[in-house]
Amino acid sequence: MTANRRIAVIGAGASGLSAARALRQEGHFVAVFERSTGIGGTWIYSTAVESDHLSADPNRKIVHSSLYDSLRTNLPRESMGFYDYPFVAVAGEEDCRRFPGHREVLRYLEDFARESGLYGLIRFGIEVVRVEMEGEGRWAVLSRRVAGGGGGGAADESEVFDGVVVCVGHYTEPRVAEIPGIDSWPGKQMHSHNYRVPEPFQGQVVVIIGSASSATDISKDIAGLAKEVHIASRSAPGGTPMKDPAHENIFIHSMIVKAFADGTVLFQDGSSAFVDVIMHCTGYKYHFPFLKTNGIVNVDDNRVGPLYKHVFPPLLAPYLSFIGLTTKMIPFPMFQLQSKWIAGVLSGRIKLPTQEEMMEDISKICIRKCNLLDCPKDTHTILTIIILNTVIGWQENVGILKWKSGGSSCFMQIGKTGLQSQTGSEMTGMMMIWSKKLMNISGTFSFRIKDCKFNLVILLMVRCVTFENFYILV
Numbered sequence: 001m002t003a004n005r006r007i008a009v010i011g012a013g014a015s016g017l018s019a020a021r022a023l024r025q026e027g028h029f030v031a032v033f034e035r036s037t038g039i040g041g042t043w044i045y046s047t048a049v050e051s052d053h054l055s056a057d058p059n060r061k062i063v064h065s066s067l068y069d070s071l072r073t074n075l076p077r078e079s080m081g082f083y084d085y086p087f088v089a090v091a092g093e094e095d096c097r098r099f100p101g102h103r104e105v106l107r108y109l110e111d112f113a114r115e116s117g118l119y120g121l122i123r124f125g126i127e128v129v130r131v132e133m134e135g136e137g138r139w140a141v142l143s144r145r146v147a148g149g150g151g152g153g154a155a156d157e158s159e160v161f162d163g164v165v166v167c168v169g170h171y172t173e174p175r176v177a178e179i180p181g182i183d184s185w186p187g188k189q190m191h192s193h194n195y196r197v198p199e200p201f202q203g204q205v206v207v208i209i210g211s212a213s214s215a216t217d218i219s220k221d222i223a224g225l226a227k228e229v230h231i232a233s234r235s236a237p238g239g240t241p242m243k244d245p246a247h248e249n250i251f252i253h254s255m256i257v258k259a260f261a262d263g264t265v266l267f268q269d270g271s272s273a274f275v276d277v278i279m280h281c282t283g284y285k286y287h288f289p290f291l292k293t294n295g296i297v298n299v300d301d302n303r304v305g306p307l308y309k310h311v312f313p314p315l316l317a318p319y320l321s322f323i324g325l326t327t328k329m330i331p332f333p334m335f336q337l338q339s340k341w342i343a344g345v346l347s348g349r350i351k352l353p354t355q356e357e358m359m360e361d362i363s364k365i366c367i368r369k370c371n372l373l374d375c376p377k378d379t380h381t382i383l384t385i386i387i388l389n390t391v392i393g394w395q396e397n398v399g400i401l402k403w404k405s406g407g408s409s410c411f412m413q414i415g416k417t418g419l420q421s422q423t424g425s426e427m428t429g430m431m432m433i434w435s436k437k438l439m440n441i442s443g444t445f446s447f448r449i450k451d452c453k454f455n456l457v458i459l460l461m462v463r464c465v466t467f468e469n470f471y472i473l474v
C-alpha cells in the first residue's frame with residue numbers, strides 16, 4: 001500500500017526542483033523553501049561578493065553562488081541535462097555551443113521549473129532556520145522571511161511535515177588551505193567563491209591553490225591581465241616548476257611551503273615568488289546549520305554521515321534525506337535518480353533495506369573507499385576509480401586510459417588521487433557512471449586539449465556487482 005505524505009524540500013536549485021517534481025509525481029504534497037528570490041541556486045550569477053573575501057567571518061552576509069562571469073559548463077549539454085528534459089540549444093540563441101555559459105543553464109532550469117509547473121510549490125524569500133524531529137516521521141520546520149526577500153509563504157513560521165529533503169547545495173561554505181607563516185604575510189587572500197572577473201588582477205602576481213575546475217578556469221581567466229600566475233597543486237610533480245605550454249605567464253608548482261613577511265611565497269619545488277594575491281581554489285564544506293538530529297547525522301571532515309548511498313541516514317530514513325551530496329559525477333541526472341528513489345521510498349512503493357543492512361553497506365563501502373581515496377574527505381566522491389578497477393581489472397594507480405583526438409595523443413591515469421593528466425595537453429577529467437537499470441552503465445569523459453573541450457561517451461554493458469551508487473527505479 002502506498003501513502004501520500006507532506007514533504008518539505010529545502011532549496012530550489014537543480015536538486016530541489018528535481019525533488020519537487022518527483023515527489024509531486026508520486027502524489028505527495030510538496031512545499032519548497034527557497035531563501036533567494038529565484039530558482040537555480042548556484043546558477044544565479046551575482047556580481048556581489050562576501051565582505052570577507054576568504055569567507056572566514058561567521059557573521060558575514062552569505063552570497064550563495066560561486067560562479068564567475070566567464071564560467072562555461074564543464075559538461076557537454078548532451079550529458080548535463082535532466083534525462084527526460086534535454087538541455088538543447090535553443091535555435092536563434094546567441095550561444096549554441098556544446099559547453100554553454102552559466103546564463104543559459106539558469107534559463108534551462110527556469111524553463112524546466114515553469115514547464116513542470118513547479119513555481120507554485122516554491123516559497124521564495126523564506127529561509128529554513130531549524131529542522132528538528134518531533135517524533136517518528138514528524139519534522140518541525142522553522143522558517144523565516146529573509147530581509148528584502150519576496151514571494152509568498154509565512155515568516156517565522158513553524159510547520160510540521162512527514163519528511164524533509166535537504167537540497168541546499170555544497171558550494172557556498174569555502175574551505176581554505178593552511179599555509180605556514182600566512183599571518184605575517186602582507187598580501188591579499190581570497191577564496192574562489194568570491195572571484196567574479198579578472199580586471200582586479202591587472203599587473204599582479206597571483207598564486208592559485210588547487211587543481212580542480214575552478215583553479216584551471218580562473219588561472220586562464222586572469223592570465224591575460226595578471227603579471228604572473230603561479231598554480232600550487234598537490235598533484236603537480238615535484239622538481240622544478242613547469243610552465244604552462246599555452247600561457248607564457250602561468251607556472252605550475254607543487255604546494256606552498258611557507259609565506260613570509262616580506263611578501264614572498266616559497267614552493268616545495270624550491271622556487272619562490274613575490275606575490276600580491278593568494279587565491280584558494282580549495283573547495284567547499286558541507287554545511288547544514290539548520291539541521292538538528294541529536295548527533296545522528298554529522299559532518300566530519302567533509303563526510304556527511306552515516307548515509308546510505310549518500311541519501312538516507314539509516315536511523316531517520318525515509319523521513320530525512322539528502323540530494324546532491326556526491327561529487328565527480330553528472331549532477332542533474334543523478335539528482336533525478338535520487339529524487340525518484342526518495343519519492344518512491346516515501347510512498348512505500350520502493351522498500352529500503354533494514355537499518356542494520358544499510359549500516360553494514362555504509363561501513364563496507366567506507367572501508368573499500370578509504371583504501372583508494374582520501375577519507376573521510378572524499379566519502380562523497382563517486383567510486384569511478386573503484387568501478388574502473390573492478391570492471392576493467394585495473395589495479396590501484398596503474399589505470400591508464402589512452403585515446404587520440406585530432407592528432408594529439410592523450411593519456412589519463414586513474415590513480416589514487418583521482419584523474420591526472422599525463423601529457424602536455426591539459427585536461428579536466430569528469431566522469432560519472434550511473435545506472436537506470438542494474439548492470440547498465442554509461443559514462444562520459446569531458447576533457448580539454450588547449451582551449452578546446454571534448455566529450456567522450458563510454459557505454460559499458462557489463463556486470464558490475466560492486467557498483468556503489470545505483471538507484472533502482474521502476
Ligand SMILES: Cc1cc2nc3c(=O)[nH]c(=O)nc-3n(C[C@H](O)[C@H](O)[C@H](O)COP(=O)(O)OP(=O)(O)OC[C@H]3O[C@@H](n4cnc5c(N)ncnc54)[C@H](O)[C@@H]3O)c2cc1C
Nearest residue numbers: 011013014015034035041042073074127128168169171324
Ligand atoms: C563554480 C561551479 C561550477 C559548476 N559547474 C557545473 C557544471 O558545469 N555542470 C554541472 O552539472 N554542475 C556544475 N556545478 C555543480 C552545481 O552546483 C550543480 O550542478 C547544481 O547546480 C547543484 O544544485 P543544488 O540544487 O544541489 O544546489 P544549489 O544550486 O546550490 O541550490 C541550493 C539552493 O538552496 C537554497 N538554500 C540553501 N540553504 C537554504 C535554507 N536554509 N533555506 C532555504 N533555502 C536554502 C539556496 O538559496 C539555493 O537556491 C558547478 C558548481 C560550481 C560551484
